[in-house]
């Protein structure tokens with residue numbers, strides 16, 4: 001889990017990765033970098049939560065069953081955030097998997113902090 | 122790796138979601154009481170109308186209390202949408218029956234937030250909720266007392282007029 005990568009002068013810790021992307025955390029900046037769909041985008045705490053909400057809200061099953069005329073792409077736009085994703089259904093499924101895995105790891109990190117660092121000492 | 126989410130916010134996302142849902146419920150209660158105040162006023166029950174106007178204000182205050190708590194703890198408070206507020210009631214008594222039902226639902230809802238807090242050892246939110254438990258004690262008491270007036274006084278003759286007059290006098294002043 002503690003695999004660190006250095007890109008220019010910022011130190012990243014990989015939070016979670018899948019074949020098509022990864023999420024890194026920067027402790028010094030207090031934010032996350034999402035490497036997905038061909039770009040590396042920076043998300044602060046609030047924007048990461050907004051992204052999570054936006055992605056989780058998409059009804060994937062409905063989109064799979066719906067053979068209507070609308071295109072098979074979803075635009076994920078987050079208010080007050082520089083990034084915007086235009087994703088295919090398959091990419092949405094992957095991004096959701098990436099986020100779910102990342103939040104599990106962040107939760108795990110939180111538990112480790114509580115049990116190991118905050119209580120013991 | 123730093124625990125950034127915890128640094129930013131004291132509340133877990135589950136507790137935050139539950140409190141945001143509670144904010145919506147309080148807003149809904151407030152709107153319903155306002156609607157009850159309107160119905161009572163239209164039917165000549167002035168004391169009851171005043172009583173519900175006051176209740177509406179109280180629910181608004183509850184909503185804000187939850188709202189500010191989320192913000193103070195670093196979370197995101199969501200201003201709720203309030204829809205489906207009924208305008209008509211079948212009887213004077215039905216208004217009070219629904220008022221009590223609503224308070225019981227609110228009590229139950231706050232209990233389930235507390236259960237979640239206990240599960241994740243969020244004693245801070247639990248302590249915050251204590252104020253609401255005391256408040257619900259009073260809210261249920263008043264709603265129950267109001268409804269009891271219908272049996273004690275009876276609706277025949279000038280009964281409804283009497284009931285209305287007494288609704289304005291209901292107060293909870295337990296020291297317990």
Ligand SMILES: [Fe+2]
Pocket residue numbers: 147150179180183227
């Ligand atoms: Fe309330």
Ligand SMILES: [Fe+2]
Pocket residue numbers: 150180224227260
């Ligand atoms: Fe209430």
